[in-house]
Amino acid sequence: SIKDTLPLEHGAHRIGNRTDADMTRWRSQRLGQFIHWGLYAIPGGEWKGKTYNGAAEWIRSWKEMPQQEYDNLYKQFNPVNYRPEEWAQQASDMGAKYMIITTKHHDGFCLWPSKYSKYTVAASPWKKDIIGPMVDAYNKKGIDVYLYFSIIDWNQPDWRAALKTPADAAAYQRFKVFVKNQLTELLQRYPTVKGFWFDGTWDDSWKNDGAFSDELEQYLQRLHPGLIIGSRLRADEKGARHFDSNSRLMGDYEQGWERKLPEKSADVHGNDWEGVMTIPENQWGYNAKWTGHIKSSNELIEMLVKSASLGGNFVINFGPKSDGTFRTEEVQRMQEIGHWMKINSSAIDGGTDAGFAKQDWGYYIRKSGTDSVYMVVCNVPVSGNLRVKLPAQTTLANVTSLEKNIISGTPELIGKNEYFIHLDHKSQDAPFVILLQTSKEN
Ligand code: FHN
Structure with a gap:
């Protein structure tokens, strides 16, 4: 229910869904592929014989693994079996119409040779850009590419979760310039991308600076007309996220459906939305040992169907190994979903309530x-x-x-x-x- 009682400078700037060609295309696509790939694929949820119980891409925050050791993993990043054309082919065979790649997760390691950071693929034995060949290969298959970008950056000395002192405030000012520079760089390097998929925006430092995220969103969309940005980026001036303090959606679609889906159309308020789903319980990056319930292809298909029936997109996550290949369970699911989509995709494409x-x-x-x-x-x-x-x-x-x-x-x-x-x-x-x-x- 929209209250509309508060005058907001940094709340929603649009009522209702975007109707332009880029967003119409996004809305017709329905099935996406998410890829979490980074240094965390190297330990794969294990360190010195011990198993980390959290999500593999969070292993740096585990007290058993010295952070310095994590921060040196880049010296081992060498995905000699990385074949972006094969990745794109199997995503296309699955029926994915767009993909989202982690250009930089919370650890701060950049899969592109950013000129604003030393902690990138350029410093690894692999040396080469990962993102460029991926964008090209997927685009050749007609698959749109979205760039995942974490605002949290554990590698940047100026990043802060909260600003407690004037020195924190000064550091965070520098950090914001760095973020804007990296995002500008990504759009300049990869001009065919369709949008950013922001994450790691829940800290006080970010939430309490609604003016910055608002200006940043407007800046990026001026730089790259049509750019799609979900509701995770911004907070309004009162710190409300996704929906502003008048309950209006900020950004181009509701981006809060993570490992859960709406049950009924009233849950999505007529907004565009996207659900992102892991195959195991809560593992995004590669974890050598999947435990707990592992979703079957039929379960994932049912979730895709449910999403389309509620007017949303469904994105299935994959966590490639550090050598650049996919585990067999993931390959199998891509193939099985693809087999189903070959017969039934007309029910999914452009599907709505x-x-x-x-x-x-x-x-x-x-x-x-x-x-x-x-x-x-x-x-x-x-x-x-x-x-x-x-x-x-x-x-x-x-x-x-x-x-x-x-x-x-x-x-x-x-x-x-x-x-x-x-x-x-x-x-x-x-x-x-x-x-x-x-x-x-x-
Ligand atoms: O902390 C991350 C997590 O590792 C993963 O990237 C997911 C994907 O939606 N986002 C964050 C948790 O919300």
């Missing part, structure tokens, strides 16, 4: 701006009957399944605007899709 009453068998997805509604069936009823209740004054004009031999006969009218679609066989090993063409009653 259908506005139909939810049914227990799964999710409805409307092809945006059309009368085509896809049913994605994730739970088959033992009766073999799929209930479809259309909105008032709507009739079912045509029903087809994207895979053959799924539907038996024609839909049975069982009530006003209500049907059973009968299944030919009930056993399925993956979600399946039925396309409904509806028309308005005269």
